[in-house]
Amino acid sequence: MSTPEVPEGSIPVLDHGFVRLDDAMASDLSVVNAARVSFARHKQEMESEDEGLIGFLLRNRHGTPFEHNSFRFHVRCPIFVMREWIRHRWSSFNEFSMRYTRANDDFYIPALEDMRQQVGKPGSYSFEPVEPELAETARAEMEKANKASYATYDRLIEAGIARELARTVLPVAAYTEFYWTVNARSLMNFLSLRNAEAAQREIHRYAEVIEGLFAERMPLTHAAFVSAGRTAP
Numbered sequence: 431m432s433t434p435e436v437p438e439g440s441i442p443v444l445d446h447g448f449v450r451l452d453d454a455m456a457s458d459l460s461v462v463n464a465a466r467v468s469f470a471r472h473k474q475e476m477e478s479e480d481e482g483l484i485g486f487l488l489r490n491r492h493g494t495p496f497e498h499n500s501f502r503f504h505v506r507c508p509i510f511v512m513r514e515w516i517r518h519r520w521s522s523f524n525e526f527s528m529r530y531t532r533a534n535d536d537f538y539i540p541a542l543e544d545m546r547q548q549v550g551k552p553g554s555y556s557f558e559p560v561e562p563e564l565a566e567t568a569r570a571e572m573e574k575a576n577k578a579s580y581a582t583y584d585r586l587i588e589a590g591i592a593r594e595l596a597r598t599v600l601p602v603a604a605y606t607e608f609y610w611t612v613n614a615r616s617l618m619n620f621l622s623l624r625n626a627e628a629a630q631r632e633i634h635r636y637a638e639v640i641e642g643l644f645a646e647r648m649p650l651t652h653a654a655f656v657s658a659g660r661t662a663p
């Protein structure tokens with residue numbers, strides 16, 4: 431089965447994935463107004479002192495003014511990446527259903543430079559490149575395993591087995607697709623954990639793109655998050 435269409439405005443990530451900001455109700459002004467309602471004040475436009483207010487709120491972990499906004503992302507990623515993503519409970523997800531729709535045959539195969547080995551002990555692993563020959567062999571092995579799984583899946587479906595059961599033979603490298611809605615407070619928590627060195631490289635790549643889209647919509651909040659050491663309020 432062929433790869434689904436890539437929607438307009440998507441930013442490619444990994445070999446078959448993307449991130450797209452589907453919609454957003456998000457501005458730095460919403461943070462300022464949420465904070466100033468304490469003093470019965472409302473502004474139509476940002477003023478020079480407001481940048482300082484946003485920085486103050488972030489540094490002092492006054493988190494609630496960062497909740498009055500919403501980002502809706504459309505994401506295509508491997509299942510193992512989504513398993514990490516879905517742990518972020520302060521957000522909403524709706525995912526492509528392999529019960530109702532036939533899976534396609536896109537599987538994540540790391541690029542040669544992403545094929546890595548794990549060195550060190552639990553808690554302080556580092557991930558180092560492998561020799562090109564091993565990287566090539568590993569890619570070939572992965573491709574073979576994915577193809578064999580998909581061929582079994584195809585045979586089961588053709589034989590009349592329900593999609594909800596046939597899918598059990600597919601690996602976590604298979605791509606899935608979802609909508610993700612999140613507010614800036616929870617998004618900063620996500621970014622602090624996933625656009626970070628300790629995060630697995632694959633989700634890290636998605637988080638980098640997400641951070642760029644967040645910074646475009648809420649530049650002062652993003653700048654304050656970075657100056658506060660990337661700690662969510």
Ligand SMILES: Cc1cc2nc3c(=O)[nH]c(=O)nc-3n(C[C@H](O)[C@H](O)[C@H](O)COP(=O)(O)OP(=O)(O)OC[C@H]3O[C@@H](n4cnc5c(N)ncnc54)[C@H](O)[C@@H]3O)c2cc1C
Nearest residue numbers: 514516517518519520521616619620622623624628629630
């Ligand atoms: C590098 C890395 C390695 C990881 N390894 C593992 C692993 O080996 N095994 C594993 O299971 N998970 C692992 N995780 C997932 C991790 O434990 C979190 O589930 C995930 O990062 C979501 O973070 P969160 O709970 O802060 O986010 P959210 O669920 O979005 O929560 C946001 C914030 O809300 C508050 N909150 C939410 N729910 C509760 C609650 N029930 N009680 C109190 N406060 C709450 C907390 O302040 C929390 O930080 C790993 C994550 C990272 C980044």
